[in-house]
Amino acid sequence: MRFEICAETLDPQPFDFAQDKSEIRNQKSTMSHTKQKFGVVVFPGSNCDHDAFYVLKNIFNQDTKFLWHKDSSLEGVDVVILPGGFSYGDYLRCGAIARFSPIMKEVISFARDGGIVIGICNGFQILCESGLLPGALLMNEGLTFVCRYVNLRVENSNTRFTSECNRGDVLQIPIAHGEGNYFADKVTIETLERNNQILFRYCSSDGTVTPDSNPNGSINNIAGIMNEYGNVMGVMPHPERAADPVLGRTDGQKIFRSVINSLMVNENLKNNILVERS
């Protein structure tokens, strides 16, 4: 039995997406209400898709699916994850080609309807390219790819992405990118600051935001933001890499747990209303 688990997790990517869809349809009727439905989009060149999938499915025991970039249905998921990687090789500009994928049309209208979308690293870049988040991610100031753990200060804990944190908490989560230098015009940055849309900033281990703790030159040390409605988040750091206790640090779990809990609260509210009405 142990071998079966192993085989699945070694290669969790389903090979026939068409076949997978019918399985989803069959499962829908029997699905437990305590599990939330996550969809991890697979673009050609995505390479953190397995990692996000593993954390949601195996660590948090959520109902998790891959969504193929050529498909045009989100299969009824509650949350869409745009994973890290190099979609379409990032050859033109990071995320610039991925935004034209058939699935992105659906993701955009899903987000416009209030659906929850999380973009991690390359996913953040795609969200900016597709206009779901303001600004752009430029090449790192140091001109090299940087992969290492960084400290992130939680700037706003009153969101569905950070409710399990306290404002001012310092999270240790790794980055791995060549283009993570967040940039936007002055007015946009002021708006983001004013509306508390900045969720995470790079900081030192004691939580001070300093130039030295900024790994890529991003404006105001910005590491992650959300849109004005609070349903779309983009982060350069990889919370899915700091979520498996086997590997050590687990601060990334707080972000996933926040999202899952916020959905459960919604669901409970909904159920309560239904109960009251009946």
Add this chain to the structure above:
Amino acid sequence: MIEPIIDLELAIKHGLTEEEYKRILEILGRVPNYTELGIFSVMWSEHCSYKNSIAELKKLPRTGERLLVKAGEENAGLVDIGDGLAVAFKIESHNHPSAVEPYQGAATGVGGIMRDIFTMGARPIAALNSLRFGNLDNPRTRYLMKGIVKGIGDYGNCFGVPTVAGDVYFDDCYNENPIVNAMSVGIVKHSEVARAVAKGEGNIVMIVGSSTGRDGIHGATFASEEISEKSESKRPSVQVGDPFTEKLLLEATLEAIKAGLVIGIQDMGAAGITCSTSEMSARGKSGMVIDLDHVPVREINMTAYEIMLSESQERMLVVTTPENQDALKRIFDKWELNCRAIGTVTNDDKVKVFYQDKQVADVPAESLVLGGGAPVYYREAKEPDYIHKIRNLDFNKLPEPINYNDCLLQLLSSPNICSRRWIYTQYDTMVRTNTMVEIVGDAAVVHLKGTNKALAMKTDCNPRYVYLNPYEGSKIAVAESARNVVCVGAKPLAITNCLNFGNPYKSEIFWQFKESVRGIADACRELGTPVTGGNVSFYNENPDGAVYPTPVIGMIGEINDISKVVSADFKNVDDVIIILGDTFGHIGGSEYLRLYHNKVFGDSPSINLMIERNLQTACLEMINQRLVNSAHDISDGGLAVTLAECSIYSFDKNRQLGIQIDIDTDLRRDFYLFGEDQSRIIISINPENMGLIESIANHYKIYFKVLGKVVKNKFQINNCINFEVADLAKRYNDTLRGKAEIL
């Protein structure tokens, strides 16, 4: 196009010898045409045929109960790791392309070795690399290093495999000829292993992946020559990598193999279609009819010669049945990759190639390949004069350092010792979320999801030792890489090797090679780690001489319980610091001697393999009984540097732990602190475990000694070395960045 007249002169221009040209005439019974001459010249190049090395390589121990294929039989070695799984791994050189075009040369090195792994059906889970550069004060070295590191990073990062470990040395001898060895490790279920064989008459031969261009023609021949001023003109022989396409090729290939649609598959690296068609045919004792008109090309007016010899990257040759052809095509269509039938398998032994309705080649497959008709040479070996000259030094005449603090700081900021952070932060070390990043130390540890197991891996070779004493130095390379995986708690399983040497036609160089292979063989036999395969790179020469002989060892170790892994950083105040293994003050070939006294002299340290094996077994037993809080092998820079590293690593984890030790020895202090005797490990333990540690050490007859204890912040050795750990960490961590980023 009018083909040139084929004669001996043209053959020699192709890198063939007169004798080899005569053999081609004999084999064919006629004069080869231009395409055939090209085919023979690449297949009989050193790079593809191993003609000057194979006789020696056969002396390596290449069997073991857990090896699932013999060395050289498939694209990479394959070792059973239980639970129905196997690990596929191999290391390969890309020195020559990297010397002229560092970025693409290194990038395609990574791409090539990844294909070797996934062509076997294995999903790559980790990459390593072993690099040697010239003097860092030389701007050319910095240019090469930046390009090579960026090339490795960009390819691996995009492809989505973590680069987890490696080793780096700097020496003037690599100024014009850097060493770039890339290693890949993959995991495959026994039932899904694919083979590089063509069989079954009438089966379909398909080319998949990228289209074919004029890049990399004669790359294999170029890699079989010395680097010279003329090498710059060989830039077109360097291939161009596309990691995005490789990522798609990976997913499509694994999907096709899992679906059972593949009879045989081989990647196209050196010598492209030529090598894959002839090797697959020869392995299956069959032949092929190939029609080049069906090969997707990216340039117009390509000749048969060019298509056959192109080394365009990200391509594979697949043999499938006529029934499965469409299903195979559907998978590659899904990933938007070419998948074209270019021929069929036949039951004669010939590779017959057609282009534009003409037959352009008709060659017996067996005659081309290693183990078949490719030439095998027994070269002359002669001990070089330098060996005796350099050993003639009286170490006791060396002045003792006046200030040991300065001496330690100098060593910690030597490019050969200081932190490699500037390099490895450019690599994605964590993608796929299996890397146990907290295990800072001697080897990388990669978890196997869904099991309680992990693999430890490391590359190693101190080329200075091998230069001073090829036999002992090569034994040490194997022993040290094994010791490295032992220090994280892994049992050494098997090795792959990449043997980087100068021109084998020089008898002194060939002596180095022969001695080195003998050393590797002896060490592998004694330590029970067979050779699963590897690569030989000759002709690593600068205009003014050969590089140090550099036999890089890639070691894989097995961890059965991940909760037992150990890192090198000190953990707790008052832990007892113990040295396992005896110290004799061997200073020859040491970093201290080179750096402080500016001498590369003496003999390499010697190693007693029986003691080494016992040391490793004892250390592993201590770790398995959870008696050890940290373990770190003593290597470059000796005892003092090792202790400093254990402290610096703890500083990096915000623990700021140092040492207080008192050394009581009859040896000269500098020899004791900086000597590089082998078979030594520093461990720190909870004082309560002293008795058990003692009994294990005694049982394996391992010398051990309590040196002192772990303390907060201070780094203190007798009254001669005294630091704050933060100051050591700063020097160790910042040096390489400082040196690399000078423009």
